[in-house]
Amino acid sequence: MPNPLVANGQYVNFELKAQVPEKLIREKQTYKLDIFYEYGMKREDIATYSFKFGEFVYENGTPTVIRQLVFPYAPEKNPGRLLVQGRAMDDAKGDVRYTSPKEVAVGLVTTPLLLVRNNSFSFLADTYQDAASQPGTVVFYFDPNKTALQSNHGPEEQLLQQYVLDNVSTQQITITASQSPDETGPNLARKRAKALEELYRKKLGTLDYSGKKVTIQTAVEIAPMDLLKQRLQTSPLPKPDKKEALSILESSQSQTEKLKALRQLPVYTYIEHYIYPGLRAARLEVDYNRNRKPDYELYVLAQKMATENTAGDVLTEQELQHAATLTPLLDEKRKLYEAAIKTSDKWPAYYNLGVVYNEMARKEYRPAVKQALLSKAIHNLTYASFRNPSLEVYYSLASAYHQQGALLDALKFYDSAIKAGGDEQLLQQVFADKAALEIEAGQYNEAIESLRYAGSGYQTNMNLGLSYLLKENYEGAAEFYTQALAEKPNDGLAHYSLALIGARTDDAQLLEQHLRKAVHSDKALMEKAINDLEFAPYRDKAPYKDALLQQ
Template identity: 65%
Template sequence: MVRTAEKKQEVTALPNPLAANGQQVNFELRAQVPEKLVRDNQTYKLDIYYEYGLERENIATYNFQFGEFIYEEGEPTITRQLSFPYTPKKKEGRLMVQGRAIDNKDGDIRYTDHKQVATGLVTTPLLLVRNNEFDFIPDTYKEKANQPAKFAFFFEENKTELRSNLGSRLQVLDQYVLDNVEAQSITITASQSPDESGSKLAEKRAESLEDYYRKKIKTLDYSGKKVDIRTSAQKADLDLLLQRLQASALPSEEKAEAIAILSSDQSQIAKLSGLKQTEAFSYIERYIYPSLRTASVEMNYNRSRKTDYELYILAKKIAEEKADADQLTEEELQYAATLTPLLAEKRKFYEAAVKSTDKWPAYYNLGVVYNEMARKDYRPEAKKALLDKAIHNLSFAGFRNPTPHVYYSLASAYHQRGDMLEALQYYDFAIKLGPEESVLQRIFADKAALEIEIGQYDEAIASLRYAGDSYQTNMNLGLSYMLKENYEGAERYYTRALELKPDDALAYYSMAVIGARTQNESLLKHGLIRAIQADRAYMEQALEDPEFDAYRKKESFRDAFKL
């Protein structure tokens, strides 16, 4: 069996060399063996592994027994999509296979020779630009904390019932029910999208929230506080739709076309019908209409403030468990955390705020602390553990205050940890909440970076249409087009990125890769020279990059290193 396998088995991997995408190296491996290797008393298996340096990472095993393979061209064949995690130290390695012939009776094993089937790794898909930066609540929080707390509930189309999957958000209201204050003033403002059929949907949505809160007061509140709830409904006309449309991330031409329809003298029915014929409608249907099917709740409190010195001293005592937590409110405790530059001290203050108040700003800022600590830690396992804690706290902040900023922060934390599906979900949540245009562009830009990392280049290009004309947008458009082998389009976007950020090393290096792929040695040479001049780290990267393998001995490549 071993001799037959070594002579006649065929194993191929695509792509070759392997390519890194985000956190993973994905590839297809096809193995075909002679039919005589399929026997009742013996088993033939093929081990697939990646070898780099002195390390070996096992990936999969193909088992050539009935039920495990199909016949192609009359021979047993297994084809699977495989992957393994990417780390920089795996850049230079080999995808290897080794066969095993096993005697099913006595367990005796014979091995084939090791065989290389692919080299690795092309890292061009990693030449993207991400932001993923989010910060603490601004230092002006002391003043802003006096403003009403606001949070929104979303309803399904044409529905007024509170959705069953909002359990964690409804806990927000439960926490306000339990607040030990003399009085509460609550305003509920509901709306509906103009495409919905019911004429009183907004009023009924506001009533649903009011009924829920009053029932909880009867069940959970023992303080006898006075509760004043006022409800209002926004008309289901086109004014709100127009406001959201003007603040959207739509390209200017599509936005202008939709605004022109809404500003015309047609009837509302005709306007809504006209919108369906525009290129902007898919965005409106996915991101704007759902943002109008809401009921927002506003809680208003008045609380006195201590001096910064008193806040800091008391907060430190609370964090050290030398003073009772109720000596400071949540707002006071978390504001005290802004008075120290030390992350370790901030963490203690916010942890104390979480324990004593259980409110969203403390959770959010504690999440930011852990995210900042993760950014400064270069140990992979420690970094992941810190991001776990960041996500835990940001999730609780999102339950209590589901705003675009909080959800973008949560998406960014998931993105940095490599949980792409969760990150994508929260990017979409943040978009649907309808933030201002600059925030929308930032969210779409990072969402597109994620889509590039998971190989969804068409989706990335679609997202980047709403991301503005920034350096990040043009760099990632250039990369998306290059990975789709549209090199002319890629070069155009990289040129624009260099207009926005002259002498950028990454942009010039990307241009050099285009030169290598299109056999344009002049572009290759110029791009490498400018990249290395801007950042000498690209010299080592170019020397190891498989993109330039065909040019190692050419003058155009060697001249780039004569600085």
């Protein structure tokens, strides 16, 4: 096992192998080994190995237990000690005898935590006047070459029912469907649009009691190859890869020949996983028209609605959301967005309420309260994603989960955001933060692959540098950190990371040069360098001491 232990993201993971003499294995007695971590005045129990028949294996004739262990990381746990303590138990009498605790690892290396994350998302732009006539949208996705909607559509069907239940005099609905170029069935897009129309009309017949007049138009997206071309043009693929794929699509070859040529390219994995699934879809848009009230009137009425001092239908959801932009106070925004949800149950109110809770969490210093606020943000962003399955909403949801430490959920929604497609710059940010998550999970090769699509900015170079450093490719890591410094010449973290490379490669000049610049740029890095076990071999050497003293 490693000594010292290594912190990765939210956890400290390690493998511990334990062996005991054969003479300790007895039928009426059980020998156990308690593994725990001590820091400060606290003890954290991690696991217990039981050397009872059936619970260990023999390795070269010696009873052996090997397990992957983990405990949560927190800054206050460094420095600390990993200890083991034997425990012999008489199964009949219940007597217990303990051995003296034995130290097996001291301290934590925190280099894997030196990653850069963004996870920044904010309120929707205030386009109240324009948004008053913008449509509500719900998207249904289909399996390859299929046109039938599944029997249980989940969140999409729930949202569809909300539109069916809307108490309005008229509804103008447009259904637009598409298919991916690799699908072979005839008229798939048209059949998908028809299937969604039939579902909506069926629900109208069973759920709508308002007698509203509903007009439904169906349409088919442009040719699948043109759709693919559009998605490629706005994708975060590296420019040379994008150019190579687009040159095939713009050639005079037949569609079959083009698709065959695309399959030979390295980017085809991206196309297959992230572009094609988003093209097998039918999008339903519900049109609304609202009249605008003056801001002063809106704000007064919104405050009354938020405190339930006036009728719940005085203002529309869009009007309530606009009123929320008129106050800087997060708690007031929260009340107004909650009122907007009660008014119409539409996605922008859920999204903005999720942003409110996320902003509250960012400002909160108490861990338990912070986690509770993030849970509320996730709850509302989830409802927003049901109603608007888009790049922006999925990214916000992934970011909230990422901040909460729920890495698997975050990864799922990073992937959903990429598949949804959209703005190239935001897609690059999604890949950049997805790579940060993969570094936290110790998946350095996956992180490097994700960063291929993350642009060439500061965050990308820093995390490429860290990935290569952790893979012990120090020359490659130094190159990326140097590129990061070209964008931010005085960045303390980049200088500190280069100093770590100096420590690992026994390059005293590199260590001293960049450690001096790091602590000069960011005084907090002085304390970190003093406690960092990466510099332990240099504590009494001139390059390290001079870098810290000459400030």
